[in-house]
Amino acid sequence: MQSVAAALDRLGELAASPTVAKLAAAFEAADHEIALVGGPVRDAFLGRQVSDLDFTTDATPDQILEIVKPIAGAHWDVGRDFGTIGAKIAGETVEITTYRSDAYDGASRKPEVVFGSTLDDDLTRRDFTVNALALRLPELTLVDPSGGVEDLIAGILRTPAAPEQSFGDDPLRMLRAARFSAQLGFVIEEGTRAAMFELAPQIDRISAERVRDELSKLLLTATPRGGIRLLVDSGLAERFIPEIPALRLEVDEHHHHKDVYEHSLMVLDQAIDYEVSRGRMASPDLVLRLAALLHDIGKPATRRLEPGGAVSFHHHDMVGAKLARKRLRALRFDNDTIAAVSRLIELHLRFFGYTDGVWSDSAVRRYVRDAGDQLERLHILTRADVTTRNRRKADRLAFAYDDLEERIAVLAEEEELAAVRPELDGRQIMQLLGLKPGPLVGEAYRFLLDVRLDEGPIGPDAAAERLRAWWARRAD
Structure with missing residues (x-):
């Protein structure tokens, strides 16, 4: 967290950039208000890189278009019905939205869009105080009607209005609370947190596509574990991805097994660490992270209590792949993502047979063939799936997988292993x-x-x- 003075200096530098300066001058000349709003202002205080430029204005969408056309290299309707116009100005992409005061009517899965008339009203309808900050342009006046700067300093997430009203207006904000908590490392204010628990069933009013997008954004944060735990604890996850809370299997005194829920969160953590350390992923990998989180969702359905205190989960890989396909379809994920995630879950146990005996070259080829274009992700998922505290066992598995990867590399050099096919078409x-x-x-x-x-x-x-x-x- 930067000092207020340092943040204002950063905002001043941003306002002096060609993009922001051109917009400010154009709206002032047209006698309309404009302000930099939300994430860019928040991130200036947090010392984070400002990537997206979002603005709000009293101009209507048609008026916004009229103002930006002369200064924009391109412009488009991001969502004219929602008051948002996109444009490319001085080489940067911006979004400009008319002041809004929309809310849910309690029945529809989409908000009723109502344009507002003042900046303060627009800010107080936003999701959290730390996002309800604006910098008026061109005068560079910081507008903070809800105490967002104080909450930034304290590291607290709180709604500008009463949380019951805010979450009632848009229940998706409860998922956004989990995401921002993980992304920013902030604590959710007690009343806001209590409202999430109480109003969790209201998430049913939100379309699957919006829920999917918010879940994806959470998983793509650097440390999503805390946000996922909040979704489970609050009862929100039960409403749209019940397979995750179902991992909290009961353990009796006679049958002992690893806590599947905690194991899955640890696998997610470790997959992210491998994703970064191996350096083969250009950006955070949603497919890998979904597979890590969901890889054991077949266990509750296949759990068997065996004589002598053992617990088995036979074929949970195949059952889990089927459950993942069904859940991801319900959340409206695209077909490629669904196919990749379910394939990784189906294959995630395949390696563990490698430690029972040396695989033939034929077995290695089949492993590569079956993984196809998911091989690198399968490497990471399989390594991440080792969460045992037994250091000797963990080292043995790591050495075995090192050996398998080395054999794959050697065979790949000898023959185009990644494209194994018959020699006659x-x-x-x-x-x-x-x-x-x-x-x-x-x-x-x-x-x-x-x-x-x-x-x-x-x-x-x-x-x-x-x-x-x-x-x-x-x-x-």
């Missing part, structure tokens, strides 16, 4: 066997793929000979 198979397109071609293709995986490259001529022999045996 479908056209060549049909020509050699005199077949027309159909199931028999697929059967022949799979035979050749098994040969390729078992023996590595054998050459097209040898592959053709094997195929003819297989076809003859099949005819018999």
Whole structure:
């Protein structure tokens, strides 16, 4: 947290930038108010990099367009119905929104958009006091009607209005509380936190798409664990991703097993650490983080209490993959994300057979083939899934996976392992066997793929000979 004076200096430098200065001058010339608002002002106080420039104004969307057209390299309707216009000014992208005072009517899943008339009213309808800050332009006046600066200094998240009213107006703000708490490391004020617990069922009024987006933003923070724990403790997670609270399995005095919920949070933490330390991810990886959080959601359905105090979860990988597909579809995730996450969950136990005995080259090839383009994520997820406190066991598993990755690298150099395929394609198979397109071609293709995986490259001529022999045996 920077001092107020230092923050104001940063805001002054920002206001002097070509983008902000051009906007301020254009709106002043048009006799309309404009202010830098929300995240950029908050982040200036926190000493964080300011990346998104958001503005608010008393101008209507049509008036905003009229003002920015002469100074914008491009402009577009981000959401004209919601009062927001986007533009590219002096090389930077900005969003400008008309003052608003909208709220939910208690039944609709979307807010009724009502434009406001004053900056103070606009700020007091925002989600949290630390986001209800604005810098009037061009005069550089800080506007803080709700004590946001004091809450920034104290590291507290609090709603400008009564939390019951704020969360009633937009229940998604309860998820935003969890996200900002994790992102900023702030404590949620007691009354605000209590309202989250009390009003958790209200999240049902919010569309799946908005819930998905907020959950994704939480998972993409540097340390999402605290936010996820808050969603579970408050009862919010039960409303839209109940598989996570279900991981809190009861443990009786006779049957002992690892706390699956805490284990899953630790796997998420470790996956993020590996994601950063391995340096192969360009940005925070949502697919990996979803897979880490959800990788054991099949355990509650497969839990069995065995004689002697053991607990088993047979096939929880397959069950979990199925549950993940269903839940992610319900949250309206895209098909690629759903396929990748469910595939990682399905494969996350595959490696543990490696420690039971040395895999053949064929087994290594199959591991790579089955992982496909998810191999790097599978590497990370598998390593992150080791949370045992037994250092000897953890070291043994780490050494084993080091060995597996080294073997994959060696085989990849010897043969294009990442693109393992038969040495004859479908056209060549049909020509050699005199077949027309159909199931028999697929059967022949799979035979050749098994040969390729078992023996590595054998050459097209040898592959053709094997195929003819297989076809003859099949005819018999």
